[in-house]
Amino acid sequence: MTVPLPRAAERLAATPYELYGELFIDVQMQRVFGDGKSFVDARPKAAPALIRARFEAERRQPGFALADFVHAHFVLPGHSAPVGLRLGIREHIRALWPLLVREHTQAQDGDSLLALPQPYVVPGGRFRELYYWDSYFTMRGLVTDGRRDLAEQLLANFAYLLDSYGFIPNATRSYMLSRSQPPLFFKMVELLHADDPAAGFAGHLGALKTEHAFWMDGAAGLAPGQAHRRVLRTADGALLNRYWDDRCTPREESWREDVETAEKAGGRPREQVWRDLRAGAESGWDFSGRWCTDPADIATIATTALAPVDLNALLAGLENAIALGAARSGDTATAQAFAARAATRRELLQTRFWRADARHFADLNWTHAGDPRPLTAAALMPLYLGMATQPQADAMATQVRRQLLGANGLLSTTLVTGQQWDAPNGWAPLQWVAALGLARYGHAELARDIAERWCASVQRVYLATGRLLEKYDVARDRPGGGGEYETQDGFGWTNGVFAAFRDGLLKTPAP
Known part of the structure; x- marks a missing residue:
């Protein structure tokens, strides 16, 4: 069931499923741990082959207890969420940064954690x-709080991953080396070279081109109506991208959940269900009715049938960054080629991804053109990257007010499904993309309103609980819910967006 990864396979660490076989399946299917991620993050106390052999020798003996065996042979992970500081919220965030820093420079046999050359910040x-x-x-x-050193170390780690693997994985675990996430490396470069982005792009031109090549693999020779990995051609020949995963097994960190989802999918091939679940994980929106034929039923997930509006906007931004970097480097041919790519994709965003009937951007079902996709917060990405027309941005502002603006910020979608990337949840990155995108097109009052509502709710929840969370309920002052696991605290992107809003957008005078 495993599809070989296409590049640098000799460098890829074996996944827990590959290392432990039936032991892995038994642990996940028997729910030894409430969270399937606990086992895949555990470190073995002996060589994996020895542990597997002991399991095979002992599993059928009288009195064998799987949980006892696991605890005897593995060091289980602890949570990395710091708690109990109870300072003012901005002081709390500044105090959290060093507590979220990790370092792992040497790989260990059987450990799913990948080594990195620099310290890094976990969520x-x-x-x-x-x-x-x-x-x-x-x-x-980090930049807002004067920790540029950590931000530069993060950028160096991502450049290392591009050089080592040919792409940036979802996360630095062996079981996530078959998928990436929304391509924001060029925005990281831009952030750290804010005074002269083109110079930053020139300095990282090789890495930017490597990432683009990963997303465009298979484009050459692709016929209309066909797709390969993350690239597709529509029936009339337009070249676009989708989310994908190079494996079609259950996600190892959610093995039991994915097996159960496939069992509920009727006659659909289980490998297709698993591929679409994995592709949904690559999107970062894991999960949402956005990806489903029936939004209320995760078993109808069809991520690979969609060309996502946010992904294609980000790739237009990446192509523009390469054009600017190449121009600064004196590579005129590359600059012209990528400027043309960016212009073509921008035109496609303004036409194929624009629902004139509903007056908003939306994902495109490339397999069924008559499928009108719903409004989601992902529709603000073209504004964030300057890919919309002014009339489109004005219409999007109207739709945000009518459909997505909640008492505590921006809803992810209007769908109520029980999935964590649907209503009533709101997420830090979507608040940032929406506010900055709307402000870019002159809707500063609405942008400020989104930021103020979200920050005020984050602060109220913090005062009540002492916690900064990964997601929030946009309707009421409480943690967000739904999905496969309990709401986590820490929390990297909430800290980052809150700090950047408070010391940036919300520090400037109101329009």
Whole structure:
């Protein structure tokens, strides 16, 4: 069931499923731990082959207890969420940064955690490793709080991952080396070279081109109506991108959940269900009715049938960054080629991804053109990256007020499904993208309103609980809920966006 990874396979660490086989399956399916991520993050006390052999020898003996065996042979992870500081919220965030820093420079046999050359910042809670798209929003706060050193170390780690693996994985775990996340590396470079972004792009041109090549693998020779990995051509020949995963097994950190989801999917091939679940994880929106044929039923997930509006806007931004970097480097041919790519994708965003009937951007079902996709907060990404027309931005502002603006900030979607990326939840990165995107097109009052509502709720929840959380209920002052695990605290991107809003957008005089 495992699809070989296409690049640098010799460098890829074996995953827990590959290392432990039936032991892994038994632990996950028998729910030895309430959270499936606990076992895949555990460190073995002996060589994995020896542990596997002991399991095979002991599993059928009288009195064998699986939980006891696991505790005897593995060091289980602890949560990385710092608690109990109870300072003022800005002082609390500044105090959290060093507590969220980790260092792991030497790989260990059987440990799923990947080695990195520099210290890094984890989100917190069950998320004990470096995550890709989280880190951009964390970096906003690090720069705001004078921790540029940590932000530069994060950028260096991502450049290392691009050089080592040919892409940036979802997170630095062996079981996440088959997928990436929203491509924000170029925004990280831009952030740390704010005075001269083109110079930053020139200095990281090789890494930027490597990431683009990863997302565009298979584009050459792709016929209309066909797709390969993350690239697709529509029936009339337009070249676009989708989320994907190079494996079609259950996610190892959510093995039991994915097996159960596939069992509920009727006649759909289970490998397709697992692929779409994994592709949903690559999107960062894991999970939302946004990806489903029936938003209320996760078993109808069809992520790979969609060309996401936010992904294609980000790739247009990446293509523009490469064009600017190449121009600064004196590579005129590359600059012209990527400027043309960016212009073509921008035109496609303004036409194919724009629902004129509903007056908002939306994902595109490339397999079924008649499928009108719903409004989600992802529709603000073209504004954030300057890819919309002014009339489109004006219409989006109207739709945000009518459909997505809650008492405590921006809703992820209007769908109520029980999934964590749907109503009533709001997430820090979506508040940032929406506010900055709307402000870019002159809707400063609405941008400020979103930021103020969200920050005020974060502060009220902090005063009540002493916690900074990964997600919030946009309707009421309480933690967000839903999804596969309990709401986590720490929390990198919440800290980063709150700090950047408070010391940036909300520090300037109101319009």
